[in-house]
Amino acid sequence: MPRFALKIEYDGRPFAGWQAQADQPSVQGAIENALARLDPGFAKGARIAAAGRTDAGVHATGQVAHADLDRAWDPFRLREALNFHLKPAPVAIVDSARVADDFHARFSALERRYTFRLVARRAPVTHDRGMVWQILNPLDTEAMREGAAHLIGLHDFTTFRSSICQAKSPIKTMDEIRIEAHPFPGGQEYRFHLRARSFLHNQVRSIVGTLERVGAGSWAPGQVQQALAAQDRAACGPVCPPFGLYLTGVGYPDPPFPAD
Structure with a gap:
């Protein structure tokens, strides 16, 4: 067949x-x-x-x-x-x-790539409703990048793992977290690009929700490392909603599609 x-x-x-x-x-x-x-x-x-x-x-x-x-x-x-x-x-x-x-x-698959879209503006989002997570106030991009740096590499990601995750181990290697800021009508859009061989259940949403707290000034960047080291789900920041999350690509040793 x-x-x-x-x-x-x-x-x-x-x-x-x-x-x-x-x-x-x-x-x-x-x-x-x-x-x-x-x-x-x-x-x-x-x-x-x-x-x-x-x-x-x-x-x-x-x-x-x-x-x-x-x-x-x-x-x-x-x-x-x-x-x-x-x-x-x-x-x-x-x-x-x-x-x-x-x-x-x-x-x-050798890797999965996800992008999370977050929009900060006071006016309600219309055309992208249900496609982005909207907050009201702008974020500190550099602080979020500093916090994200603590998550790169091989770690026990228990803190950023759903309690119903069925993965055999919480140990994963995060290859990249890249955060971009883009103009958005009446506000600002933040895109979080995450790349790893595989992810735990709710790992991306847990990480983005935590980094949003850093960008908002509620967490210091170093608290991300403390949360990671705690290996405790209770140490995680809020889990952000699903509708800003996109599976954007999958990497293979012999890519089936030329553009990949």
């Missing part, structure tokens, strides 16, 4: 998350329903595998999944057919590629 990789973009607002659920809409379910219109195996209940399971309300511009199909589709035609059957769900297959049989969207 030929294996195909799919690069997927979605608006997470209507979904209970990536993972298929019996009684709630999911991104995985929407794609598998579209595949069932094209492939006998999926009509009988075959499943796709993704690089990561995003939570309810979380978006993606670069999620990757793979599917084993009965037919050797032309990748362009597969993409077009899936996008036709995905309508009107806010899910799009932005690329597709034939991959080796041993390619696995999750287990072959």
Whole structure:
């Protein structure tokens, strides 16, 4: 059975998350329903595998999944057919590629990349509502960068891990946290770019929520290191909401999509 990789973009607002659920809409379910219109195996209940399971309300511009199909589709035609059957769900297959049989969207991945969008302005956000986390007052970008530097490298991230996280170990290596400030009409947008081989449940939202407290002046940058060292969930800052979070890319040793 030929294996195909799919690069997927979605608006997470209507979904209970990536993972298929019996009684709630999911991104995985929407794609598998579209595949069932094209492939006998999926009509009988075959499943796709993704690089990561995003939570309810979380978006993606670069999620990757793979599917084993009965037919050797032309990748362009597969993409077009899936996008036709995905309508009107806010899910799009932005690329597709034939991959080796041993390619696995999750287990072959070398890194995941996330971006969190935070907007500071007094007026309510309109066009980006549900796509960013809005606060009222501007933040100190340099203080947040100083706080984030304590999280780079190999650490026990128990403090920044959800209590329901199913990962076997809280020890992860954070390769990059990059914080950018951009003009936004009537305010300022802050983008937090995080890169690691893998992440714990709610790790990104816990880190961004903590760094926001640093940027607001409620925490000193050094308190981030103290919170990390505590290895205690109670030491974490507030966990920010999901709707500013985007899975933006997945890295592989042999990238299936040329732009990656």
